[in-house]
Every structure is written in structure tokens, then in C-alpha cells.
Amino acid sequence: MSERLKQRLLPLTALLSILAIWAAVVHWFDIPEYIVPSPVHVARTLIRDFSVILRNLWPTALESFLGFFIGNLASIALATVFVHWKTVEQTFFPLAIIIRSIPIVAVAPILVLMLGNDMTPKVVIAALICFFPTLVNMVKGLSSVNPQALELMKVLSASKSEIFFKLRLYNSLPYLFAALKIAASASVIGAIVGEWIGSTEGIGALIIQATYNFDTGLLYAAITAACVFSVLFTVAISWLERRVVKWSPEIG
Amino acid sequence: MSALSESVSVDNVSVRFDSDRGTVTAIESISFELARGAFLSILGPSGCGKSTLLRVVADLIPPSGGDVSLFGSTPAEVRKRRDLGFVFQDAALLPWRTARQNVELPMEVGDGANLAKGGPSASDLLELVGLGKWHDSYPHELSGGMRQRVSIARSLVTAPKILLMDEPFGALDEITRDRLNEELLRIWRETGTTILFVTHSIQEALYLGQKVLVLASHPGRVREMNEPDLPDERGLDIRESAEFVRQAAHLRALLETC
Numbered sequence: 006m007s008e009r010l011k012q013r014l015l016p017l018t019a020l021l022s023i024l025a026i027w028a029a030v031v032h033w034f035d036i037p038e039y040i041v042p043s044p045v046h047v048a049r050t051l052i053r054d055f056s057v058i059l060r061n062l063w064p065t066a067l068e069s070f071l072g073f074f075i076g077n078l079a080s081i082a083l084a085t086v087f088v089h090w091k092t093v094e095q096t097f098f099p100l101a102i103i104i105r106s107i108p109i110v111a112v113a114p115i116l117v118l119m120l121g122n123d124m125t126p127k128v129v130i131a132a133l134i135c136f137f138p139t140l141v142n143m144v145k146g147l148s149s150v151n152p153q154a155l156e157l158m159k160v161l162s163a164s165k166s167e168i169f170f171k172l173r174l175y176n177s178l179p180y181l182f183a184a185l186k187i188a189a190s191a192s193v194i195g196a197i198v199g200e201w202i203g204s205t206e207g208i209g210a211l212i213i214q215a216t217y218n219f220d221t222g223l224l225y226a227a228i229t230a231a232c233v234f235s236v237l238f239t240v241a242i243s244w245l246e247r248r249v250v251k252w253s254p255e256i257g
Numbered sequence: 258m259s260a261l262s263e264s265v266s267v268d269n270v271s272v273r274f275d276s277d278r279g280t281v282t283a284i285e286s287i288s289f290e291l292a293r294g295a296f297l298s299i300l301g302p303s304g305c306g307k308s309t310l311l312r313v314v315a316d317l318i319p320p321s322g323g324d325v326s327l328f329g330s331t332p333a334e335v336r337k338r339r340d341l342g343f344v345f346q347d348a349a350l351l352p353w354r355t356a357r358q359n360v361e362l363p364m365e366v367g368d369g370a371n372l373a374k375g376g377p378s379a380s381d382l383l384e385l386v387g388l389g390k391w392h393d394s395y396p397h398e399l400s401g402g403m404r405q406r407v408s409i410a411r412s413l414v415t416a417p418k419i420l421l422m423d424e425p426f427g428a429l430d431e432i433t434r435d436r437l438n439e440e441l442l443r444i445w446r447e448t449g450t451t452i453l454f455v456t457h458s459i460q461e462a463l464y465l466g467q468k469v470l471v472l473a474s475h476p477g478r479v480r481e482m483n484e485p486d487l488p489d490e491r492g493l494d495i496r497e498s499a500e501f502v503r504q505a506a507h508l509r510a511l512l513e514t515c
């Protein structure tokens with residue numbers, strides 16, 4: 006068996022085994038459907054309520070995309086400011102670390118109160134979740150350049166912007182993508198958490214409704230849809246990484 | 258002595274570093290003169306200020322005292338004109354650029370594009386350092402010795418009048434180092450550029466240099482400007498000659514009392 010095939014087959018086998026054990030446990034112990042549904046029931050709901058789920062996936066997807074985009078763009082911009090103005094970094098980086106330790110999920114209700122009930126608070130929460138990991142990685146990537154390469158740029162009389170675009174930015178890309186892969190799934194979590202509070206649409210809202218109605222089939226189906234979306238999002242970023250970071254021996 | 262505009266002149270140069278723990282004098286009152294087109298080896302114990310001296314000549318750090326003149330100009334002027342090349346111990350290639358793109362870097366930054374003076378092409382230079390087949394390889398696909406060749410090609414792409422090399426072969430095995438030493442001498446003869454070459458190795462210093470500047474440490478200062486009586490046309494077998502062996506013993510004795 007080829008190594009590649011093995012890499013695909015092994016996790017797939019594990020997934021199928023878990024589903025089988027889940028089905029068996031639910032069946033043997035006679036667990037009521039409203040507590041834990043069987044995977045077959047979840048699959049059936051997924052097909053039956055596909056249009057409902059899809060309709061609710063769109064806002065969640067849009068919010069996580071927007072949050073991902075805004076949050077990462079802001080942290081890339083701030084990291085760029087930090088590496089060029091040391092005083093700004095010394096002033097704000099410790100502050101950023103403190104703010105980062107505030108659990109975003111816990112402040113979600115505050116943001117909803119402040120920003121109203123439309124898409125805005127969800128996008129903001131998703132953006133905030135993406136912001137800090139990317140900021141930390143980006144600062145590291147932009148500043149951890151080979152000191153001799155930096156001296157080379159000075160020998161060549163390179164300007165600050167040339168040093169940035171020809172050296173620092175490239176140097177930061179592997180660090181950036183490592184953060185983006187985390188941010189992709191984190192932004193989905195952010196959007197869903199935002200939808201938990203007083204929302205009428207989105208996967209988060211669907212989860213809350215299904216829970217209140219003891220409709221566990223729909224609950225699990227909604228979670229599955231969010232999972233699939235989150236995985237696809239991460240895979241897309243990995244794909245992009247392989248296109249962009251062609252030089253790194255670890256990737257590819 | 259040659260006219261000032263035709264030589265490298267280091268006059269009474271000192272460098273002091275201020276830190277929290279006080280002032281370190283890295284080099285003190287170093288003076289020497291070198292004719293255009295010469296090859297100078299700089300030899301000395303670790304920490305004696307060899308890298309610091311090269312950095313002053315390259316205008317990467319300012320001297321605390323004294324003057325450097327390169328062919329009648331200041332190092333800053335020479336650097337801006339792209340008449341100065343620098344080769345680092347770690348090849349310092351940019352990993353996201355192929356060998357050829359690395360060699361072309363100097364023409365893309367600063368005034369490089371405007372100053373393109375019909376010098377050698379990247380392909381010619383890669384050919385010159387024996388990497389004709391490796392133009393499109395990324396640094397991680399090359400061995401340490403090959404990377405260092407790319408970095409030498411990069412330093413030559415501006416056709417510099419002076420080339421500063423800071424232990425470029427320090428991390429390589431002996432066989433590779435020997436081969437690159439031979440190649441460097443060939444390149445030096447073909448290009449006629451002035452070379453300042455820092456090394457820890459007595460053999461390397463003697464084999465490459467027409468002159469060997471020996472530094473003493475704490476603070477770094479000139480111990481001796483040595484001019485061995487060896488033929489300019491030389492192969493690696495020169496290292497077995499009586500004069501070479503005698504000079505090597507002399508340099509070793511000097512270093513041991515530095």
C-alpha cells in the first residue's frame with residue numbers, strides 16, 4: 006500500500022469505527038433519541054432538513070469569512086506597525102497579550118448588547134478570535150529574519166520598504182499560514198458563539214433552537230454541517246499555503 | 258607606496274561598543290594599507306575583532322575613531338555605488354528565491370537597477386562558481402558548499418571593486434573548503450577585485466593571501482602584517498613547500514602568544 010493511500014485510509018477507518026461504536030452503543034443501551042441520536046438518524050435528518058441547514062450555514066459562513074478577513078488583516082497591519090516602530094510595540098504588545106487572555110466567548114454577550122442583533126457582533130467576535138494568534142505569529146515572522154540577511158540588505162543600501170517586501174514579508178509567510186490555519190476554524194467558532202445570543206438565523210441559532218426543542222437529530226446535523234464547513238475552510242488555507250510557500254521543505 | 262586613490266587604507270581605526278556592563282573596545286588603532294587588486298587574509302583568535310573590522314570597512318557600523326578610505330572614497334560612497342561585496346559565514350541566501358534569483362537580488366534593491374553597469378549576468382556567475390545546472394534550485398535543495406558558492410556569485414554580480422569575506426568557508430568540510438579556496442583564487446585572478454578575507458585557519462590564510470594581517474585580541478590590534486614569499490601562481494600543493502611550512506609555523510607561534 007502506498008504511503009499516501011495509507012495516510013488517507015487510516016483516519017477514514019478510525020472515523021468509520023467511531024461511527025460504528027456510536028451506533029452500537031446507542032442501540033445496545035437503548036439510549037433515547039432525544040438524548041443521543043444514532044448516526045443513522047443524524048444522517049437522515051441531514052438529508053431531510055438539508056435546505057434548512059444550508060440556509061442557516063450561509064450567514065455563519067459569511068460571518069466567519071468576514072471575521073477571518075478583517076481580524077487577520079488588522080493583525081497583519083498592526084504587526085507591520087510593530088516591527089517598524091519599536092516604541093509602539095513596547096507600548097501595546099504587552100497590552101495585547103493581556104487582552105488576549107480575556108475569553109472572547111465570555112465577552113460575546115457584551116458585544117451583542119453593544120452592537121445590536123445583526124451580523125456585526127458575530128463578525129466582530131470571529132475577527133477578535135482570529136486577531137491575537139495571527140498578531141503574535143506575524144510579529145514573530147516579520148522580526149525573526151536572519152541577521153546576516155538583514156546586514157546584506159544594508160550592504161545593498163536597501164530601503165526600509167525593500168527590506169519589508171523582499172525580506173520580512175516572505176520570512177513571515179510560514180508563520181502567517183500556521184496562524185491562518187488555526188484562525189480558519191476559530192472564526193467559525195466565533196461566528197457560532199455570536200449566534201447563540203438572540204439570533205434567529207445561522208448554525209448557532211439552529212443549535213439553540215434544536216436544543217430547546219429536544220430535536221437532537223437536527224442539533225447533531227447542524228454541528229456536522231459546521232464541522233464540514235470548518236474542515237473545508239482549513240483545507241482551503243492549507244492548499245493556498247502549498248501554492249504560496251513553495252520553498253519550505255516542511256510543507257508539501 | 259601606491260597613491261591613495263589606488264588603495265584601501267585603514268587609518269588608526271578604533272571601535273568601542275557601549276553596553277549596560279560598560280564599554281568594550283573591540284578594535285584599537287588598526288592601520289594598514291593595501292594596493293588595489295590585492296588579496297589580504299585577516300587572521301586572529303576568536304573575538305579579536307575581525308568581523309568588526311570588516312563591518313567598519315563595509316560601513317555597517319561607524320568607527321569610534323579613525324578613517325577608512327577605499328580607492329579615495331568613503332565606505333558609504335563605495336557601498337552606495339555597489340562597488341562593495343560582502344560574503345557572510347552563513348551563506349545568508351533568501352530561502353524563497355532560487356539560486357538565480359538570489360544572485361539577482363543586488364540588482365533589485367537600492368539603486369541596483371539604475372546602477373546596472375553591464376556587469377556579469379547571474380547565469381554567467383553561476384557558471385563561474387560551478388553551479389551551471391542549479392539555476393532554478395531553492396537553497397534547501399543545495400548543499401552547504403553550493404549555497405556558499407551562490408552567495409559568492411551574488412557578491413560578484415555588481416562587479417565590486419572590493420570584496421569582504423567573513424569566514425565564508427568556516428562551516429565546510431576540508432575537501433570542499435580546499436576546492437572553494439582554489440576556485441576563489443581563480444575568480445580573484447579573473448575579476449581583479451580587491452579581497453579582504455577573514456579566517457581562523459592558518460592554512461587557508463596563507464594559501465589565499467598575498468599578505469596576512471595577524472590581529473591580537475583584547476583589544477583587537479595589529480600584531481603583524483605578514484608578506485610571505487610565495488609565488489602568485491599557486492596550487493594546493495604549495496602547502497607542502499618549505500616556505501609555506503615555515504610561514505605556517507611562524508603564524509602559529511604568533512597566534513599562540515596573541
Ligand SMILES: Nc1ncnc2c1ncn2[C@@H]1O[C@H](COP(=O)(O)OP(=O)(O)OP(=O)(O)O)[C@@H](O)[C@H]1O
Pocket residue numbers: 274275276281282283301302303304305306307308309310
Ligand atoms: N554589537 C556588539 N555589541 C557589543 N560588543 C560587540 C558587538 N559586536 C562585537 N562585539 C565585541 O567585540 C569583540 C570583537 O568581536 P568580533 O565579532 O569582531 O570578533 P571576531 O574576531 O569576528 O570573532 P570570531 O572569530 O569569533 O568571529 C568581541 O569581544 C565582541 O564581544
Ligand SMILES: [Mg+2]
Pocket residue numbers: 307308309423
Ligand atoms: Mg567574526
